[in-house]
Amino acid sequence: MSSEIKKIAVLTSGGDSPGMNAAIRSVVRTCAYLKVDCVGVYRGYQGMIEGDFKPMDARSVNNIINKGGTILKSARCDDFRTPEGRKTAHEQLLKAGIDAFVVIGGDGSFTGAMIFNREYNFPVIGIPGTIDNDIFGTTFTLGFDTALNTVVECIDKIRDTASSHNRLFFVEVMGRDVGHIALNAGVGAGAEEILIPEENLGLDRLLESLKRSKESGKSSSIVIVAEGDKSGKNVFELKEYVEEHLPIYDVRVSVLGHMQRGGAPSCYDRVLASRMGVKAVEALLEGKTNLMVGIQDNKLTLTPINKAIKGHTKIDKELIRVSEIMTT
Amino acid sequence: MSSEIKKIAVLTSGGDSPGMNAAIRSVVRTCAYLKVDCVGVYRGYQGMIEGDFKPMDARSVNNIINKGGTILKSARCDDFRTPEGRKTAHEQLLKAGIDAFVVIGGDGSFTGAMIFNREYNFPVIGIPGTIDNDIFGTTFTLGFDTALNTVVECIDKIRDTASSHNRLFFVEVMGRDVGHIALNAGVGAGAEEILIPEENLGLDRLLESLKRSKESGKSSSIVIVAEGDKSGKNVFELKEYVEEHLPIYDVRVSVLGHMQRGGAPSCYDRVLASRMGVKAVEALLEGKTNLMVGIQDNKLTLTPINKAIKGHTKIDKELIRVSEIMTT
Amino acid sequence: MSSEIKKIAVLTSGGDSPGMNAAIRSVVRTCAYLKVDCVGVYRGYQGMIEGDFKPMDARSVNNIINKGGTILKSARCDDFRTPEGRKTAHEQLLKAGIDAFVVIGGDGSFTGAMIFNREYNFPVIGIPGTIDNDIFGTTFTLGFDTALNTVVECIDKIRDTASSHNRLFFVEVMGRDVGHIALNAGVGAGAEEILIPEENLGLDRLLESLKRSKESGKSSSIVIVAEGDKSGKNVFELKEYVEEHLPIYDVRVSVLGHMQRGGAPSCYDRVLASRMGVKAVEALLEGKTNLMVGIQDNKLTLTPINKAIKGHTKIDKELIRVSEIMTT
Amino acid sequence: MSSEIKKIAVLTSGGDSPGMNAAIRSVVRTCAYLKVDCVGVYRGYQGMIEGDFKPMDARSVNNIINKGGTILKSARCDDFRTPEGRKTAHEQLLKAGIDAFVVIGGDGSFTGAMIFNREYNFPVIGIPGTIDNDIFGTTFTLGFDTALNTVVECIDKIRDTASSHNRLFFVEVMGRDVGHIALNAGVGAGAEEILIPEENLGLDRLLESLKRSKESGKSSSIVIVAEGDKSGKNVFELKEYVEEHLPIYDVRVSVLGHMQRGGAPSCYDRVLASRMGVKAVEALLEGKTNLMVGIQDNKLTLTPINKAIKGHTKIDKELIRVSEIMTT
Incomplete structure (x- = not known):
């Protein structure tokens, strides 16, 4: 009652x-x-x-x-x-x-x-x-909606400096078991590749994709990586892997971290x-x-x-x- | 085909x-x-x-x-x-x-x-x-979503100064025939009253509502007005009306205008x-x-x-x- | 002591x-x-x-x-x-x-x-x-610094829609006796013309300047007007004046108002x-x-x-x- | 000539x-x-x-x-x-x-x-x-000015979540040889402690300061660390050090990284x-x-x-x- x-x-x-x-x-x-x-x-x-x-x-x-x-x-x-x-x-x-x-x-x-x-x-x-x-x-x-805006605003900023130096950035976003933030913010930020827990792209295909992106004349590349990505490598290891196997890129890493939880x-x-x-x-x-x-x-x-x-x-x-x- | x-x-x-x-x-x-x-x-x-x-x-x-x-x-x-x-x-x-x-x-x-x-x-x-x-x-x-964020960010700023001076603001937002922006942004900004084309609140009830808001101890009041509001008065006339009929308020007007259409x-x-x-x-x-x-x-x-x-x-x-x- | x-x-x-x-x-x-x-x-x-x-x-x-x-x-x-x-x-x-x-x-x-x-x-x-x-x-x-950032962010948004429609905007900013906000924000926002209390540009020169701006191939024009501008016309009168004397422009007005006082x-x-x-x-x-x-x-x-x-x-x-x- | x-x-x-x-x-x-x-x-x-x-x-x-x-x-x-x-x-x-x-x-x-x-x-x-x-x-x-605003906006967001959980955050900002960003953004963000290359606070005094901050009833603590800080420890090592020597805090790390270089x-x-x-x-x-x-x-x-x-x-x-x- x-x-x-x-x-x-x-x-x-x-x-x-x-x-x-x-x-x-x-x-x-x-x-x-x-x-x-x-x-x-x-x-x-x-x-x-x-x-x-x-x-x-x-x-x-x-x-x-x-x-x-x-x-x-x-x-x-x-x-x-x-x-x-x-x-x-x-x-x-x-x-x-x-x-x-x-x-x-x-x-x-x-x-x-x-x-x-x-x-x-x-x-x-x-x-x-x-x-x-x-x-x-x-x-x-x-x-969720606020966190997505926070992430795309950060990546917009990273894109500025990435484009100026023709760099590749691996950007880690939150999402331990689910890739919703990574996938939506990745599309919203125009990321070249998005690594999520639900799909294992595979490192070979990542390299291929990055190679193709470079060849297509893009001035920078942003790869979004969800925390829980199943590629077997964290974002720093991914950087090393790409530097070793695809030395055409100047690679940087950014871990967005807890600011994703805050803000108006x-x-x-x-x-x-x-x-x-x-x-x-x-x-x-x-x-x-x-x-x-x-x-x-x-x-x-x-x-x-x-x-x-x-x-x-x-x-x-x-x-x-x-x-x-x-x-x- | x-x-x-x-x-x-x-x-x-x-x-x-x-x-x-x-x-x-x-x-x-x-x-x-x-x-x-x-x-x-x-x-x-x-x-x-x-x-x-x-x-x-x-x-x-x-x-x-x-x-x-x-x-x-x-x-x-x-x-x-x-x-x-x-x-x-x-x-x-x-x-x-x-x-x-x-x-x-x-x-x-x-x-x-x-x-x-x-x-x-x-x-x-x-x-x-x-x-x-x-x-x-x-x-x-x-x-629509971007415009709502623009509007609430503006009103958050207006709220700062409204609270500091215990003022009442009429804020006009876009929406000639429909009150979606006004209603959503009004809820999002914590507006005390929202005037939309679809509903004619009536000036008497507006005054009552503002009076009650003042009495309840709120430090400021924001009234969102859609462009196409059917109260018969535009936002400047509303200001004058309230100043005349409810002189307990220091009233200001803000017309957000075209910035609502722009921005990332x-x-x-x-x-x-x-x-x-x-x-x-x-x-x-x-x-x-x-x-x-x-x-x-x-x-x-x-x-x-x-x-x-x-x-x-x-x-x-x-x-x-x-x-x-x-x-x- | x-x-x-x-x-x-x-x-x-x-x-x-x-x-x-x-x-x-x-x-x-x-x-x-x-x-x-x-x-x-x-x-x-x-x-x-x-x-x-x-x-x-x-x-x-x-x-x-x-x-x-x-x-x-x-x-x-x-x-x-x-x-x-x-x-x-x-x-x-x-x-x-x-x-x-x-x-x-x-x-x-x-x-x-x-x-x-x-x-x-x-x-x-x-x-x-x-x-x-x-x-x-x-x-x-x-x-002052915060207000300038607020103003240029607003004008950046207005610029988006102005450019999309090849429009001219008169944007009124605060500053009853002094043009510091207008002048600094005008430079910061890339305004085509800035009207301040300290200098009376004159309406003829304004028209000339706007004409030249149009001819130079710019896709939009923003004129910043300090509240206390001494042209003898407020921002709405300026709009009418330009529409009458320089009908090559689709003119709009935006009064930024009290949001300039608020914000983090x-x-x-x-x-x-x-x-x-x-x-x-x-x-x-x-x-x-x-x-x-x-x-x-x-x-x-x-x-x-x-x-x-x-x-x-x-x-x-x-x-x-x-x-x-x-x-x- | x-x-x-x-x-x-x-x-x-x-x-x-x-x-x-x-x-x-x-x-x-x-x-x-x-x-x-x-x-x-x-x-x-x-x-x-x-x-x-x-x-x-x-x-x-x-x-x-x-x-x-x-x-x-x-x-x-x-x-x-x-x-x-x-x-x-x-x-x-x-x-x-x-x-x-x-x-x-x-x-x-x-x-x-x-x-x-x-x-x-x-x-x-x-x-x-x-x-x-x-x-x-x-x-x-x-x-410099833009980077400072970027940093304080990020830390304002981190503060939201830090306060909600009564946490201590080490936030690394750019500045390899000079602490201007750290010092100014630290003051601007209300940081509890600021570690810069020019001054070696010493780990003992850091612990003391954090202890005092906790005792004074603050709901969260933010320590800004310039990249080039001379404490001999990077931001992750600082976290471990504090967790070991001052277990009253739940500690997190955030490295703001390259977004500090971008943005309007x-x-x-x-x-x-x-x-x-x-x-x-x-x-x-x-x-x-x-x-x-x-x-x-x-x-x-x-x-x-x-x-x-x-x-x-x-x-x-x-x-x-x-x-x-x-x-x-």
Whole structure:
């Protein structure tokens, strides 16, 4: 019954992503709008276990929609993986009179929420906040769009200097198991080659491709490499390999690193966060639980969390083909 | 029959939008990849009538994916609205051996293409390039995402000074008949009120809303006004009206203007343009015509042009509700 | 004697500018470093009169160095122009045990400080915070560099769409009495013509120049107009005038407005603010008063406030010449 | 005699920097304005040796003022270090009727120019183009200001995620022999500690400082490390060292790399480039040679090249002190 939910907690968990603050703001303001109490939990599940709570009203979230990071902080939490940890968390929630929570995070955070829900029948809704876009049940995760813009802006800059010196750059982007960032940013930045975990291009074909690119008269080459690329070589080893086997290039490496997680969220991520926060609170008040809010065909959807965390979203074959055609 | 198409022209028409260059690049490179000749038409239909053509190969479009505007220029063209104009255009296309064209533009440009196709049975495919996002048959038009980011970045800056002085700003954004930019950017920028052509809030409710906002302790207020807002007052008149009827505010106006059309396209618009260009050329080679490429549920689609230009996409009621909740 | 200064107040006054927060942070942290108490005054002199003070320590100013606007708010204050207002302000300062203040603002704010100092022999130091760069005794004011970057980024965007349509744009920038923003941003943006208050180009020469620009084969023209331009016409009238007298152009207008005051400060403004804050506090502790901190030849200087507010910095003749050569 | 100079060449040499294109544009347009022929040399001295020249007029440099990199390309050139190489270069210049050249680059490029001038009495003027700001005789080199903005924008993003997770980041910035980028960007980004080649802080004091920072309640710590830092450890070794000796931190590393060389130049760099280009051409026409254009006290100056390349500009002691006070 919706009438049972009188106080909702919100937390951010796992790696942070741009748009988390906008999502917190949305959860808090939707609670205020619907006359439900709202409580922020600091440092993810760790703060839940420690009872690190703070009442939040509509004004607590002024001027954060455009801020990267998360005002509630985030953390990984080993204790929440243990039955004891979850027991303490449950006690803290009860003590604070909290009836349900919204967790903003990735698949690790959702797994914790699902187990907790199963053990204590505690209402939970997830909002997918991760730059990796690897959650099933949503076309876009919060922060993905912003991270893509960050990456293409960086590569635009690298392209300037690459062109001036006719250089080849290997640029490593985030994405340990999935190549969504690499593939989309690679197409967006006009990369000559894109190495992703899902497809092993093979080093021979990479050399061929780079040779062809040089011959076609391009003034520079950018190869995007996802962290989790399966070529068997990291980005520095790739540099050495190419220098050895294709000495026509002056090669450089750039690892974009953690700046991909930060920065003011794009408009898309702010709007998505605002929509998802409303949906999450409304779902809880309608008595729903153990679901993740997603966006599909530009409409909000709810997917069972166990489905969301199972299958990574597949890389788009059509986009791989587009990337090949674009490097003609 | 696809074998009939040996040379494809590409043009940009109507108001320019970020991503047009990325779409030109994609059409040109897809032609190169599929061994079809490609020709650029300068200044839209005007250049078609004047035979202002230029052969383009894969290298002609180097380093333009991240550039705003259109290297082929754009223009409105009254001549193409006349049978004589279109006759001349047809002769020029035949003379240059062009078998089909891809037009990147908005509904005016598509109407021209449709009439031309009807009169001369000439194969045409449209790519929706406009910041207004007002074309039926595609969830997003090229340039919309970039324009939204431009607008929220401007408003973030305006918010800085508005907060420092506890001021109220009316910010006018583009959108003559449709409020997509206003609504999305308004939610993204955390605007206190959003005035769009589709809904007439009414001046009384605006005053009430602003009064409530002041009382709730907000340090500043931003009201987004779409160009085509139906309140009966433009943004300067709104300022005067509020100053007269609600003298608790120090009011300022900002008209964002044409910068909304420019700037480096966002990653999303670059990827969308790349995908749409491939689809447009492939459709022509498959013997299709009189269709517009769109994106729906993150998949490319083809919609008859006459449908695309008929219905404006409706404003999203759910998003209007989100905007109301967010201003709690 | 420096030993007399045990508590320093800091306030921002007049129009805000990017870098004010960085300057507040610097004053606060320098006080903390030198073991002097520090108090923030809200809303400029108005807050001083009302005793709207807040003790500040090093942690009060975390994470504000990169924020536009001013966390202390700013305001114009008519009361401080009256002897009664200043009397009340003095009483409030004494009551709060404040021994000196640093005011961050423009010439209006400095005039107030100077009079107050004269009347009550109260130690004051000024930091020039204004985007207009119109203060004598400093090569650069806080916020000027950031505003220039904001303006050229906007014009880069406008240039994209201007070039695509071969248009002429009149772009109005801030600068009521001085053309520093217009001249520098005009050179930086590659403007074809720059209209500033200091020089009346004359409408005939403007037309000539625009005609020559068109003939030279340029694809677009941007004319920068300072708010206070003395041509006798505002930017909309200039548009009409050119449309009437030089109908070869499709003319548009853009008024950049208040966004020029906001945004994250540039690195230069952040460093300048940090340096000036240290210097201001140290000057007070050395028993100095009635001085403004400036930067000249990349070194910090102190100028008597009465000199600083007298002469506007002159526009640079050499830069005017550069602007003419660049439009060849 | 100025009458002897009828044709001037311009080249970019060594590592590229933002603003080089604006400087090329200025040299070309000043030549056009003063009715002197202008020739671009591709790929620095290498292109000079190979006679890779291209006549340039005012229109050749349209729309490049806001582009990073260099349209003339740049390269290091070993051949120009040999008497034979310089002999060939001289022959090529004579053959092309070139009477003087302007070289935009760093100290290596200037050394080459000076030797060439000495050997062949060939008029040369240098424009300091390098992000390192390490040239004597100019307060700012072209590209320094832009690089600083790039660095602080990156660190602002890293700060978002650092704060969310209470992490310590070591961020490596460019600057092999000089710490200007590290020191200025460190102050601008609010870094907790800055490691530069000019001062060896010592690892013990680093640990102390980090410990104090943690205790003071800061939510994150950023340590900027110049490439050429003399602590004896690179940025990855520093991470390990701190993890071992101060296990209270979760430590991460980010190497900003080549993106620091790219990107649209800041307004300051565009204006500086425009001014320097005019000065360089005028100096040649006045019969001057073997000088470098600089900016000192916001005025253009000329410094003998042999002086410019001798002394690196010293790091600013006052700014080091500011950086210490700011981390209170």
